[in-house]
Amino acid sequence: MPVPGIKAKKVKKLAVAPGEYTGLCYQPDYALVYEITRLAVTPGGSTDMAFRWALIENKLENPYGRISIESSFAPGVMMDLGIDTPVRAAIVPSDGRSLKLILTDDSGQRSEERHMKLEPGQRYVIKW
Numbered sequence: 001m002p003v004p005g006i007k008a009k010k011v012k013k014l015a016v017a018p019g020e021y022t023g024l025c026y027q028p029d030y031a032l033v034y035e036i037t038r039l040a041v042t043p044g045g046s047t048d049m050a051f052r053w054a055l056i057e058n059k060l061e062n063p064y065g066r067i068s069i070e071s072s073f074a075p076g077v078m079m080d081l082g083i084d085t086p087v088r089a090a091i092v093p094s095d096g097r098s099l100k101l102i103l104t105d106d107s108g109q110r111s112e113e114r115h116m117k118l119e120p121g122q123r124y125v126i127k128w
Contacts, residue, residue: 016041018042018045019040021039022038023039023051025051030088031085031088032089034091036051050120052094054122055088055090055123056069056088057125057126058083058086058087058126059125059126059127060105060126060128062128063105065104065110066082066083066103066106067081068104070101072099073091092118092119093118099118100114101114101115
């Protein structure tokens with residue numbers, strides 16, 4: 001999955017012993033720690049692993065605002081994307097559903113709810 005500004009090395013084949021493994025994607029520039037659990041490799045077999053994420057860019061200006069996004073893993077649970085970096089990674093739901101976004105200005109006077117369907121490797125700019 002190409003993400004602008006990120007040079008990722010794609011591992012096409014990695015030989016491992018049979019067993020269960022956990023995959024971890026760590027991308028500090030976009031505050032991402034993404035874990036895939038229970039990846040099973042059978043004797044003589046193979047399996048695929050992919051990390052599916054997109055970028056959300058906070059361009060809420062006039063007034064400035066914050067973005068909360070629904071969890072890809074727990075429908076209905078909202079997560080604040082924070083303000084320490086204007087671009088954050090968001091996990092793409094494996095079931096393909098749209099995620100709810102709640103935009104709120106700093107004073108709490110303006111609020112807006114949106115729904116977005118994320119695609120892996122895409123960058124979404126959120127504006128008022």
